Amino acid sequence: MVQAKNKKTILVTGGAGYIGSAAVKELIKKNYDVIVVDNLSKGLKRLVDKKAKFYKIDLTDKESLEKVFKSHRIDAVIHFAAYKAVEESMENAVKYSDNIIGTINLLSLMAKHKVKKIIYSSTAAVYGEPKYNPIDEAHSTNPVNYYGFTKIESERIIEWYARIHKISYVILRYFNVAGDAGLSYIDPEAKNIFPIIMEALFGKRKKLTIFGNDYDTRDGTCIRDYIDINDLIRAHLLALGLKENAIINLGSSNGVSVKELVDATERVTNKKIQLEYGERRKGDTAALVASNEKAKKLLNWMPEKSIRDMLKSTYDAYKKNAAK
Numbered sequence: 001m002v003q004a005k006n007k008k009t010i011l012v013t014g015g016a017g018y019i020g021s022a023a024v025k026e027l028i029k030k031n032y033d034v035i036v037v038d039n040l041s042k043g044l045k046r047l048v049d050k051k052a053k054f055y056k057i058d059l060t061d062k063e064s065l066e067k068v069f070k071s072h073r074i075d076a077v078i079h080f081a082a083y084k085a086v087e088e089s090m091e092n093a094v095k096y097s098d099n100i101i102g103t104i105n106l107l108s109l110m111a112k113h114k115v116k117k118i119i120y121s122s123t124a125a126v127y128g129e130p131k132y133n134p135i136d137e138a139h140s141t142n143p144v145n146y147y148g149f150t151k152i153e154s155e156r157i158i159e160w161y162a163r164i165h166k167i168s169y170v171i172l173r174y175f176n177v178a179g180d181a182g183l184s185y186i187d188p189e190a191k192n193i194f195p196i197i198m199e200a201l202f203g204k205r206k207k208l209t210i211f212g213n214d215y216d217t218r219d220g221t222c223i224r225d226y227i228d229i230n231d232l233i234r235a236h237l238l239a240l241g242l243k244e245n246a247i248i249n250l251g252s253s254n255g256v257s258v259k260e261l262v263d264a265t266e267r268v269t270n271k272k273i274q275l276e277y278g279e280r281r282k283g284d285t286a287a288l289v290a291s292n293e294k295a296k297k298l299l300n301w302m303p304e305k306s307i308r309d310m311l312k313s314t315y316d317a318y319k320k321n322a323a324k
Contacts, residue, residue, distance in 0.1 A: 009033040010240070011074045011115075013059060013106065014081030015052065016043025019121070022181035023078060023233050024049050030237060035072055037065065038081065047183050059102025062109070069113040076117035076240060079106060082150070085191045086125065086283065089147035099150035104157060111165040118158065119239045122173045124225075124249070124288055126152040133255070134225075134291040137173070137247050144283050155247070162245055170239040175225040175251035175290045177232055179310035184317040193224075193258065194310070197265050198318040200273050208273050210258050212280035215287075223255040223287040228305030228313075238299040251290025252303045261307070268311045 010027055014020040015036030020043065027034045028049045036048050039058035048054050053072075057064045059081055082099045083089070089096040103120075110118065125148030126141045143149045161167050178194040187195040200208040213220040227250055235250050256264075262273055295301045 007031065007033055008075040009035065009072055011035045011037065011068070011072070011077045012052075013037050013077065013079045013102075014043065014121075016040060016045055016048050016054070017080060018185045018187065019177060019229060019232065020078075020080040021047035021049075021183055021185065022229055023080070023236055024052050025181065025183065026233050026237060028052060035068060035074065037068060041083075042188065044185070047185060058098075059105055060098050062105040065105060066109055066112075069109045069115070074113070074115045076119070077106065077110060077115060078119045078121075078236060078240075079103065080121045082121065084123075084147060085189075086145045086147050087191070087281075089145055089150070090283075093146050096146050096150050099147075100153050100157070103154040107158065107161045107165075107167065110167055111161060116167055117240070118167060118169045119236055120155065120158055120169060120171045122151050122155055122171050122247075123148065124173055124175045124251070124290065126155065126173060127288075129285055130288060133287050133289045134251075134253050135249065135289065136291040137249055137294055159245075169245050170242050171247040172235060172239060173247065173249050174232065175227055175249070175288065177229055178226050178314060179228040179230065179305060180313040180317040181229045181233065184320050186318065186321050193261065194226075194314050197262065197273065198314055201265070201269060201271055201315070202318055202322055206274065208262065208275050209278045210262070210275065211278050211284060213259075213277045214280075217257055217286055219257050219259045221258040222284055223257045223289065225251040225253065225255055225289045226261075226307060226310060227251050227303055228310050231301075231303040231305055235295060235299055235301050238301055242298060244298075246294075246298055248295050248298060249290040249292055250295060251292055253290055253292045255287055255289040256307055261311075264307055265311050265315075268308055269315050
């Protein structure tokens with residue numbers, strides 16, 4: 001393979017998904033060579049920038065994955081690929097164990113082919129029931145669902161590979177990612193609150209159900225920390241340049257309740273949402289808010305987008321899709 005001098009090649013796993021495709025788009029803009037590996041279980045190939053090299057591969061298929069490593073001189077890996085539905089993870093441990101198997105396969109090939117940097121997409125789910133808010137990276141990790149367990153286990157394996165095989169890492173623990181990065185991604189199986197709200201607005205759901213209105217919060221509904229996808233991707237590019245191993249939260253440090261989010265949506269769209277309250281869901285915590293002080297210090301990163309920005313870009317993406 002002919003490669004421009006000093007031009008770095010980044011392997012992006014899950015690069016056809018919601019976050020991965022947005023990262024690929026930005027990496028191409030920043031003049032990286034990009035290789036995408038995705039099994040297309042939820043990703044959409046049409047979202048992958050045409051300048052990226054695409055392989056339809058599941059990370060559990062180590063033999064096929066190794067062909068990618070043999071065909072390219074890879075400088076770093078950004079590892080997004082994972083199953084991530086919390087409720088499903090509590091029903092199908094076999095499927096979600098692939099998060100760990102895929103990570104091990106990836107790390108083993110990185111060690112074999114001397115790839116020395118990984119940016120890992122982790123989650124606030126590793127913390128479990130918060131002992132305090134905002135949550136910093138020193139908070140204990142005790143996931144309450146199998147998805148969160150697969151993520152913390154993968155983090156620990158990455159740390160061991162770093163010690164043994166001298167692979168450097170930046171582990172980014174996301175809080176709630178929302179918004180649109182200009183690709184108009186529509187989640188085919190919406191599990192998160194932003195796309196669920198949009199489905200209620202555009203008639204795919206008859207009404208929006210808020211699970212629980214008796215939490216110890218300012219309006220009784222759960223409080224979460226939302227981060228715009230564009231801010232998230234910017235943090236990944238900054239992490240590529242970080243010279244030390246680190247675990248870093250990515251969030252706004254501002255909590256927004258589910259009811260406040262619904263009210264904000266109605267203001268932004270000038271539309272009314274049919275709303276009902278249901279029973280609490282098992283495993284939901286009253287509040288999850290990030291401390292982002294470490295991200296500020298190590299990455300010189302601050303979120304720039306507001307809840308309004310996230311809602312508007314998401315609404316515009318769904319409106320564009322509805323017009324097709």
